[in-house]
Amino acid sequence: MPELQGSAGAALTPEDPVDQQPPTPQQKRPSGPLIALLVGVAVVAYALDQSTKAWASSALDPLRPKQVVGSLLQLHLTNNPGAAFSIATNATWLLTIIAAAVIVATIFFARRLRSRPWACALGLLIGGALGNLTDRFVRDPGGGRGHVVDFLELPHWPIFNVADCCVVTAxxxxxxxxxLGIGIDGRRMGRDDDGGQPDGAAETDDRG
Known part of the structure; x- marks a missing residue:
């Protein structure tokens, strides 16, 4: 078999190691299953948030909280003009802008997605933020100033909703x-680029 000539003129055999090529743009793109996981988590979080808010609005009386687990967990319907856990109640428009910015930024960073845990985290973040943002536009007084429906109450804790749970979990x-040093691309900080395959990355077949 003919020998291969290296850059310095030295002979290289086919068994000699060669420099790895940098990843192509296609390899840097998030895989389809990871995007599907992100979208699926976001859709489930959003649907669960909106359905529970619709139920709470129709079934609960704001003046008569219902006990679920004694005084540990109660259902107490409120309309919150502020952020999660009734923070910044006088800055509704600002909160609307921040929520929209968070969704846009999350979608932007998802372009580098190569990790299943990150896909779940970003999906929860998008679903939760979108759930509360929907209330800003569809509930009174509307126009980005709508009040968010909260109905879950714990002792010594502000009333919250499913969207808040999703955002906090994310x-x-x-x-x-x-x-843990795991980046959105699935690689651990300090590990060489060829030290391992990113978490959730699609396997490639090197056979000719």
Whole structure:
């Protein structure tokens, strides 16, 4: 078999290692299953949030909270003009803009998605943010200033909803992934690019 000539004129055999080529743009794109996972999580989170809000609005009396697990968990219907857990009640329009910006930024960063845990976290973040953002436009007084429906109450804790749970869970998961050094591309910080396959990445077949 003919020998291959290296850049310095030295002979290379087919068994000698060669430099790995940088990833192509196609390899950097998120795989279809990961995007499907992100969208699926977002859709489930959004649907669960909106359906529970619709039920709470029709079945609960704001003046008569219902006990679910004694005083540990109660259903207490409120209309919240502020953010999660009744924060910033006088800044409704600003909160609407922030929620929209979070959704757009999350979709932008999803272009680098190569990790299943990150797909779940971003899906929860989008679904939760979109759930509360919907209330801003479809509930009174509307026009981006609508009040968010909250109905879950714990002792010594502001009343919240399913969308708030999704956003907080996403934030905790993102913080955990950052603590573990797992990037949105699925690689661990400090690991060489060829040190392993990104989590959730599609396998490639190198056979000719």
């Amino acid at each position: 934030a905790c998961l993102i913080a955990l992934l950052a603590f």
